Structures are given as structure tokens and as C-alpha cells.
Amino acid sequence: MSNASSSSRRAFLATAAAGAAHVWIPRPLKGYSTAEVIAMTPVTPMGSGVSKWDLDTPALCVDLDKLDANIAKMQAALRRNKLDSRPHAKTHKCAAIAKLQMSAGAIGICAAKLSEAEAMVAQGVDKVCMTTGNLSPNKIRRAMQLRKQAKDFIQAVDYEPNAHDLSAAAKAAGVVADVVIDVAVGTRSGIPAGEGALALAKLVDRLPNLRLRGMLSYDGGAQHINTFATRKERTLKNIEENARTFEAMKKAGLNTEIFSGGGTGTYNVQHLVPGFTDVQVGSYVFMDMQYLAIGGEDGNAVYTDFAPSLTVLATVVNNRFPGRLTTDAGAKALTLNVPHAGVIGEPGMDYNAGSDEFGTITFKAASQTYQMGDRLELIVPHCDPVVNLYDYIYGIRKDRVEVVWPVTARGHSQ
Numbered sequence: 001m002s003n004a005s006s007s008s009r010r011a012f013l014a015t016a017a018a019g020a021a022h023v024w025i026p027r028p029l030k031g032y033s034t035a036e037v038i039a040m041t042p043v044t045p046m047g048s049g050v051s052k053w054d055l056d057t058p059a060l061c062v063d064l065d066k067l068d069a070n071i072a073k074m075q076a077a078l079r080r081n082k083l084d085s086r087p088h089a090k091t092h093k094c095a096a097i098a099k100l101q102m103s104a105g106a107i108g109i110c111a112a113k114l115s116e117a118e119a120m121v122a123q124g125v126d127k128v129c130m131t132t133g134n135l136s137p138n139k140i141r142r143a144m145q146l147r148k149q150a151k152d153f154i155q156a157v158d159y160e161p162n163a164h165d166l167s168a169a170a171k172a173a174g175v176v177a178d179v180v181i182d183v184a185v186g187t188r189s190g191i192p193a194g195e196g197a198l199a200l201a202k203l204v205d206r207l208p209n210l211r212l213r214g215m216l217s218y219d220g221g222a223q224h225i226n227t228f229a230t231r232k233e234r235t236l237k238n239i240e241e242n243a244r245t246f247e248a249m250k251k252a253g254l255n256t257e258i259f260s261g262g263g264t265g266t267y268n269v270q271h272l273v274p275g276f277t278d279v280q281v282g283s284y285v286f287m288d289m290q291y292l293a294i295g296g297e298d299g300n301a302v303y304t305d306f307a308p309s310l311t312v313l314a315t316v317v318n319n320r321f322p323g324r325l326t327t328d329a330g331a332k333a334l335t336l337n338v339p340h341a342g343v344i345g346e347p348g349m350d351y352n353a354g355s356d357e358f359g360t361i362t363f364k365a366a367s368q369t370y371q372m373g374d375r376l377e378l379i380v381p382h383c384d385p386v387v388n389l390y391d392y393i394y395g396i397r398k399d400r401v402e403v404v405w406p407v408t409a410r411g412h413s414q
């Protein structure tokens with residue numbers, strides 16, 4: 001070590017010693033217990049009575065009149081077609097909205113993730129059908145614990161070894177668990193329709209601690225097909241083999257009380273599928289830019305069956321550049337989904353949420369001149385993943401906050 005460097009090192013140590021009281025000494029990182037994590041509440045929402053235009057932004061809002069009307073309209077439409085509704089809670093992840101759907105006449109709700117189902121049951125929404133299989137030993141155990149708590153819990157299965165594992169876990173939990181076979185439409189999830197699916201249904205029927213209730217067949221690829229005529233034709237074609245499997249289950253004397261699937265894009269087609277019992281509608285409560293673009297039965301290019309009730313409020317944080325505005329709602333407020341968010345009242349604006357914290361709007365013409373701090377209201381690209389970004393939803397009636405609902409299962413993805 002040279003003299004120069006050893007003296008500067010000494011000087012550093014001396015300074016450090018002199019200021020020891022102010023030197024930050026890292027401590028080992030403390031972990032938190034589950035209870036401590038739960039107690040760490042998120043940012044406090046603004047209270048009821050506040051004008052929505054005064055909310056801190058980005059703010060997730062639902063127009064309560066539109067939400068109520070969407071729920072009532074879907075319930076009536078399905079009833080007219082002699083189908084039940086079993087709304088999918090993956091869209092809203094919100095127990096309060098699930099309760100509205102149940103009180104409007106839904107026979108239960110669906111959940112995509114086990115922790116979502118657990119969160120719903122914990123809030124008193126206990127008629128839950130898990131439309132996804134649970135494969136790991138711990139999830140199988142958790143699912144059967146949930147079944148123990150909630151007698152109307154139904155678990156989807158699409159794999160024979162999983163059926164054996166579930167039956168064993170049900171036995172260990174001291175229950176006979178209700179199960180539906182998930183039969184694929186397309187190639188995403190589920191067992192292919194036909195002999196294999198029938199064999200799985202027979203296996204579930206035989207296993208001592210499982211009770212077969214029927215089958216699921218959700219056609220995710222059909223929901224956003226453009227134009228009603230094409231959507232209807234493809235939905236009915238895609239599900240033919242599944243309907244034959246369902247018929248074969250019936251002929252084999254198996255329990256076929258449930259034949260469930262469909263969504264917001266095909267809610268008015270599913271009754272044409274022989275044996276269909278209920279529709280797992282999700283997005284209709286909120287709607288979004290993706291659904292508005294699919295076209296309706298009335299031939300309108302915009303799908304207007306349900307009103308866009310869900311919006312994000314954003315604030316203009318830069319107006320200094322011609323033909324451009326910057327807002328405080330970027331990818332963390334709206335996701336990167338396409339089509340882009342729609343600015344209500346500004347059809348000429350293109351909203352790019354490509355940056356984490358900022359939205360960039362470009363336009364040739366706007367209905368007014370926007371000042372710094374002005375608010376804009378946005379229809380979200382795709383409702384499900386946007387809701388999952390927020391701790392709570394402001395329920396708005398006549399432009400004022402009426403309720404604040406926690407997004408009960410926000411981030412519950414396991």
C-alpha cells in the first residue's frame with residue numbers, strides 16, 4: 001500500500017469513527033409473518049361523497065348504475081334462454097361484486113386460481129367452481145381443505161393421476177369432493193373431447209372420495225371473434241365434439257347436471273349447445289376495449305350489449321408539446337394490452353400506455369384544450385389484468401364515490 005493511499009484510508013476511518021453515530025449499519029433483513037403482511041394495509045382510499053374528478057389518480061372506478069344494469073341484463077338474457085349464470089370472478093376478483101351477482105340470481109361463481117377461491121370463500125362467497133386444475137400436492141391439499149369449509153366448492157380435473165390424488169386428499173380431509181371434468185375446446189387446457197374424457201369421467205365417478213357433477217368446456221378462442229355471425233358459427237362448430245362427449249357421459253349413466261362454459265362474447269350462443277346448463281360470463285360486468293371491438297348481434301361494429309362500467313381516471317401531467325399530452329397512467333395502471341385504452345369523449349386520441357408510469361396521448365384534434373392537472377377518463381384495454389393492478393375500486397354513482405370495494409383477490413395468482 002502506498003503512503004498516499006494508506007493515509008487516505010486512515011483519514012476515511014477517522015472520519016467514519018468521528019461520525020459513527022450517523023453511520024448506517026445494515027442489519028440482517030427481517031422477514032415478516034403472514035399476519036404482519038396482512039396488517040400492512042395499502043394506501044388509504046379517498047372516502048365516499050368525493051367527486052370522482054377529485055380522486056387521486058390513477059384511480060380504478062366502476063359506474064354503479066352501469067354495473068347493476070350489466071348484471072341485470074345478463075341474468076335476464078340467460079334466463080330467457082333457460083341457462084343459469086355462474087359468473088367468473090377472475091374478472092373482478094371482488095367479493096362485493098360477486099355478492100351482487102349472487103343476489104341477482106347467479107348459481108355460484110367461478111375462480112381461476114385457488115387463492116382467488118380461498119379469498120372469495122373467506123368473504124362469504126362460498127359457491128365456487130374452480131375452473132382450473134390444481135396439480136401440486138400442496139394445492140391439492142388446500143383445495144380439499146377449502147372443500148371442507150365450503151360444501152358447494154367444485155374442483156375441475158383434466159388428468160387421471162390428478163383425480164387419484166384429489167380423491168386421496170379428499171379422504172384425508174374427511175370429505176367427498178365435487179368434481180367436474182374440464183374438456184378442452186381448442187388446445188389451451190383440458191382433456192381432449194372423446195374417449196379419454198369419457199374414461200376420466202368414469203374414473204372420477206368410481207373414485208371413493210370424489211363425486212362427479214358434469215363437465216366444463218370453455219372456448220376462450222371464440223369469445224373475441226369478430227362479427228356475431230362468425231362467432232356463433234365457430235362456437236357451435238368448436239364445441240360439437242364436446243357436446244358428443246357430454247351425451248356419451250349421459251348415456252353411460254354418469255352425473256351430467258353441469259355442462260358449463262362460454263363467456264361474454266358467446267353468452268347469446270351457448271343455449272344452442274345441446275345439454276348446456278350455465279355460462280361462466282366474466283367481462284360483461286365491466287367491458288373493455290377488446291370486447292367493444294367484437295361487434296354485436298344487431299350488426300353494429302361496436303359490441304353494445306353491455307356498458308363499459310369500468311374506467312381508469314388519469315391526470316394530465318404535461319401539455320407542453322403540440323398534438324401530445326402526457327398522463328400519470330402508464331403500463332402499471334393500464335397494462336400493455338391492445339387495443340389501446342380509449343379516452344372517453346376523445347375519439348381522435350390515441351393512448352399509448354407503453355411507459356411504466358406515464359401514458360402518452362397523440363392527437364390531431366381534441367374536443368378541448370387540456371391544462372396541466374386536468375382529468376381524463378379511460379376505458380381499459382382488457383379488464384381482468386387491469387383490475388389486478390389495484391387494491392380497491394371506487395364505486396361511482398352520478399359522478400360521486402358511493403362505495404370503495406377492496407379487490408379481494410388482487411394478486412392472488414397461486
Ligand SMILES: Cc1ncc(COP(=O)(O)O)c(C=O)c1O
Nearest residue numbers: 088131218263264280281282283
Ligand atoms: C374458464 C373461463 N371461463 C369464463 C371466462 C370468462 O370469459 P369472459 O371474460 O370472456 O366473459 C374465462 C375468461 O378468461 C375463463 O378463462
